[in-house]
Amino acid sequence: MTHKTAIIGLGIMGRRLLENLLVHPAFEPVALWDPSAGSCDKARAVAPGVPVVDSAEAAIAAADVLYLACPPVPRKAYALAAAGAGKAVFLEKPLGVDIPESRDLVQRLAAAGTPAAVNFTQASSRGFEVLRSAIDGGEAGDVLGIDIVVTYPAWPRAWQVDADWLRFKAEGGYTREVISHFLFLSERFLGPLTLRWAHPSYPADPALCETQVLARLETTDGRPVSVLGSVGGAQPDRQEVTVKASKTGFRFTEFYQLWKSTGGEWSAAYDFPTDPRRDSLQRQLGELDKCVRGEPHRLATPEEALRVQVLIEGMLAGQS
Structure with missing residues (x-):
């Protein structure tokens, strides 16, 4: 059925x-x-x-x-x-x-x-699966922390401009739309995070969303998650999440590509599919099928999403 x-x-x-x-x-x-x-x-x-x-x-x-x-x-x-x-x-x-x-x-x-x-969307991705195996199997070594870097020439991005609400502070902004994905990733692999400090910057128009954000979050044992977000300037989109580890480091780029390094140049952690977004969404729907059937699944729970929301809203409010 x-x-x-x-x-x-x-x-x-x-x-x-x-x-x-x-x-x-x-x-x-x-x-x-x-x-x-x-x-x-x-x-x-x-x-x-x-x-x-x-x-x-x-x-x-x-x-x-x-x-x-x-x-x-x-x-x-x-x-x-x-x-x-x-x-x-x-x-x-x-x-x-x-x-x-x-x-x-x-x-x-x-x-x-x-x-x-x-x-x-990363919850059921191949990259999550490969990274989990690397951590659980010992290839990564000790996971030391995570760095999140998100920079755009403009927000919303060109393909998002029809969703005009994304540019406003009330519901939009890239911290909610993009960085939330990466804080979910961080908690999946490091455990619960606490926001230690955050410094957002906003334009002169109080209705508009953030332009820059810097933040530090920590695990219960003090491992850091560092966040840098910025909008403006002539540049390509940049979305990078680096999982720092003692033996092999890993980096997600463009959400769906996972790279690894033992200290040298980054190399692909697996064979990337021709259409990574489609592959990820089909895998996501496979997990949704399990969820609807009452079976164990890898999707984000509402409880996990609430934890991320608390962190995100704290970052947008600013915390010293």
Whole structure:
């Protein structure tokens, strides 16, 4: 049996997952909704055979699984409506922007007892699998800490400009959208983190999101996670996460590529697929299938996503 799946939010992330749902044997997209007519038209072009329904409520009613790719603030109401109707819920990250609201969401999802997970896309990636094997098998040696570097010439990036909310401080910014992925990665491999200090910078317009952020986080035994984020200048996008270890270091680039080094030049840690994003999303859907069936899976739990949100919001608020 396939899982009848609805999508609320048909921006770039919603359409990317829609493309992958169409070719995954465990899922059948049955309903799509977005308040933007333009986004609905783009989704129709991707999947002309999938109905675009008249409301979020109609999308929820049509499906067994709900994927929420809408902005953070409305996500809670849709998630609780779906969970209350016994539907599985797959939420985009960040979990939210208001910590008490997100804590309430996590508690109520748990009480509902329906499957729920959050889409940190690296969770089921080949890179995570290879790094876990290297750590558990001793190839890496002692893991000493993690460095996160994210720099962009502009935010939002060119392919994100339709999602105008991403440029505003209220719900957007690259710290929530990108660095959250890498803090999830850090906690998966190092354990719980505590924010020690953070210094964000903002433009003169108080409505706009951060331009720079520096932060230090630590594990319970003092291993550091260092974060540098910056926007501006003529440069290519840079997204690097370096896992420092005593024998073999590892570096993620562009989310899906994992490299390794014993002190010399970086070399590929595995054979990269032709389309790494598609490979990662198909693997993510495979884990979502397990989640919906009540089987063990590697997706981020709502509890993990809440931990990341607390760290992210602390960074954006600034902490000395």
